Amino acid sequence: MRADAARNLDAVLQAGARLLAEDPGVSVAAIATAAGVDRRTVYRQFPNREALLCGVFEAKLEALEAALDQSRLAEAPVGVALHKLVEGVIAANRSYPVGPEQLTCSSGLSERYAEQRARVGAFLRRAADEGLVRADLPDGMAYALLYGIVSLLAREFPDLECGRAADLAVEILLDGIRSG
Amino acid sequence: MRADAARNLDAVLQAGARLLAEDPGVSVAAIATAAGVDRRTVYRQFPNREALLCGVFEAKLEALEAALDQSRLAEAPVGVALHKLVEGVIAANRSYPVGPEQLTCSSGLSERYAEQRARVGAFLRRAADEGLVRADLPDGMAYALLYGIVSLLAREFPDLECGRAADLAVEILLDGIRSG
DNA sequence: ACGAACCACCACAGCAAAGTAGCGGTTTAT
DNA sequence: ATAAACCGCTACTTTGCTGTGGTGGTTCGT
Numbered sequence: 001m002r003a004d005a006a007r008n009l010d011a012v013l014q015a016g017a018r019l020l021a022e023d024p025g026v027s028v029a030a031i032a033t034a035a036g037v038d039r040r041t042v043y044r045q046f047p048n049r050e051a052l053l054c055g056v057f058e059a060k061l062e063a064l065e066a067a068l069d070q071s072r073l074a075e076a077p078v079g080v081a082l083h084k085l086v087e088g089v090i091a092a093n094r095s096y097p098v099g100p101e102q103l104t105c106s107s108g109l110s111e112r113y114a115e116q117r118a119r120v121g122a123f124l125r126r127a128a129d130e131g132l133v134r135a136d137l138p139d140g141m142a143y144a145l146l147y148g149i150v151s152l153l154a155r156e157f158p159d160l161e162c163g164r165a166a167d168l169a170v171e172i173l174l175d176g177i178r179s180g
Numbered sequence: 181m182r183a184d185a186a187r188n189l190d191a192v193l194q195a196g197a198r199l200l201a202e203d204p205g206v207s208v209a210a211i212a213t214a215a216g217v218d219r220r221t222v223y224r225q226f227p228n229r230e231a232l233l234c235g236v237f238e239a240k241l242e243a244l245e246a247a248l249d250q251s252r253l254a255e256a257p258v259g260v261a262l263h264k265l266v267e268g269v270i271a272a273n274r275s276y277p278v279g280p281e282q283l284t285c286s287s288g289l290s291e292r293y294a295e296q297r298a299r300v301g302a303f304l305r306r307a308a309d310e311g312l313v314r315a316d317l318p319d320g321m322a323y324a325l326l327y328g329i330v331s332l333l334a335r336e337f338p339d340l341e342c343g344r345a346a347d348l349a350v351e352i353l354l355d356g357i358r359s360g
Numbered sequence: 361a362c363g364a365a366c367c368a369c370c371a372c373a374g375c376a377a378a379g380t381a382g383c384g385g386t387t388t389a390t
Numbered sequence: 391a392t393a394a395a396c397c398g399c400t401a402c403t404t405t406g407c408t409g410t411g412g413t414g415g416t417t418c419g420t
Contacts, residue, residue: 002387002388002389002394002395002396003387003388003389004386004387004388004395004396004397005388005395005396005397008396008397024203024204024205025204025205027376027377027378028377028378028379029377029378037397037398038397038398038399039398040380040381040397040398040399041396041397041398043378043379043380044396044397047379048378048379049377049378049379101202128359131359131360132358132359133357133358133359134357134358134359135359137348137357138337138340138348140336141337141348142357144332144336144337145329145332145352145357148328148329148332149325149328149329152324152325152328156320156324157318157321157324160318168317168318168321172325172356173356173357174356174357174358175355175356175358176352176353176354176355176356177313177314177317177322177325177353177354178312178313178314178354178355179308179311179312179313179314179315180311182364182365182366182417182418182419183417183418183419184365184366184367184416184417184418185365185366185367185418188366188367207406207407207408208407208408208409209406209407209408217367217368218367218368218369219368219408220367220368220369220410221366221367221368223408223409223410224366224367227409228408228409229407229408229409
């Protein structure tokens with residue numbers, strides 16, 4: 001791929017993530033315009049609209065995978081790993097504020113997404129085994145809460161710096177908002 | 181309004197809320213079909229698509245208002261009021277699983293929504309004054325967390341019975357998921 | 361029972377967005 | 391420097407949804 005094409009691809013993916021987050025039905029034309037690119041250019045790199053959405057999700061997925069890798073979920077002390085994980089996920093959500101719910105993708109993205117879910121699930125099980133988090137929650141709830149709270153913080157409080165947001169997220173996830 | 185018309189209106193609002201939750205761009209035709217009603221019938225009660233969306237939001241808003249009223253936010257002990265509030269909001273979210281983010285309504289719904297926010301905000305301030313919840317959180321975060329966790333539980337764990345879900349939601353909101 | 365209100369089944373125009381095509385000009389890699 | 395790759399532009403067809411009109415049949419209120 002040529003350098004200018006790569007530049008344009010980046011711009012399209014970034015603009016796409018931003019616009020899709022606030023309106024899942026944005027037109028390809030709007031995304032192209034926001035990326036400072038012709039509509040035809042988008043169609044040159046993605047055969048159709050759905051492929052573009054897949055591309056955006058794949059970009060986010062890769063950012064998340066990088067965050068998981070950096071957190072060393074299997075080896076690091078659970079507290080440390082959790083904080084790193086949360087910080088990475090917040091950063092990824094800031095760059096690609098799209099949610100995974102609008103994924104009707106026919107490619108293998110769901111599998112990669114499920115794999116991530118499994119990795120984090122295993123980590124949360126370890127956290128439960130080591131006595132950090134409750135073990136009596138319904139299946140998948142710890143995972144849902146982790147991503148829910150993190151997405152909430154990332155989306156609704158954009159003024160919070162990444163590290164501070166991660167501190168708060170971990171604090172709230174583990175200890176709630178009770179006083180004292 | 182005649183009885184059959186009211187029945188159809190209910191069906192349309194309910195189907196609309198359900199379908200809109202999983203795809204904000206559903207066609208009026210799809211909603212009508214899901215409600216077991218002709219497309220023309222929808223257009224008889226709502227002049228256009230946007231009015232239909234407003235109707236759905238208004239229905240949810242009224243369910244939420246009823247929940248707020250029943251919780252006696254200003255007088256009841258904070259713990260009791262919080263639990264009642266959460267239970268009511270979960271029930272409302274189950275009936276109308278649409279989020280308030282897709283509200284481009286030009287009618288006065290935003291005002292009513294803001295009023296609700298203010299009522300709950302005042303209650304949360306009282307909860308902080310009485311020492312139940314932390315007072316050092318960024319502005320609006322307690323509110324965002326309350327609605328975020330409640331929506332999460334209502335949406336992702338539909339098998340949980342309402343009361344049990346409310347127990348869990350309050351527990352997690354106040355004390356987090358730390359073990360012990 | 362009976363009139364009024366409501367409904368379902370076409371059918372139609374208008375529009376916005378998806379996707380496609382070709383061309384002349386520009387950027388990139390070697 | 392040059393050829394290949396890429397881009398922007400304009401224009402076109404197709405598709406799916408919106409909103410409207412009419413007609414005959416059905417259901418509700420009294």
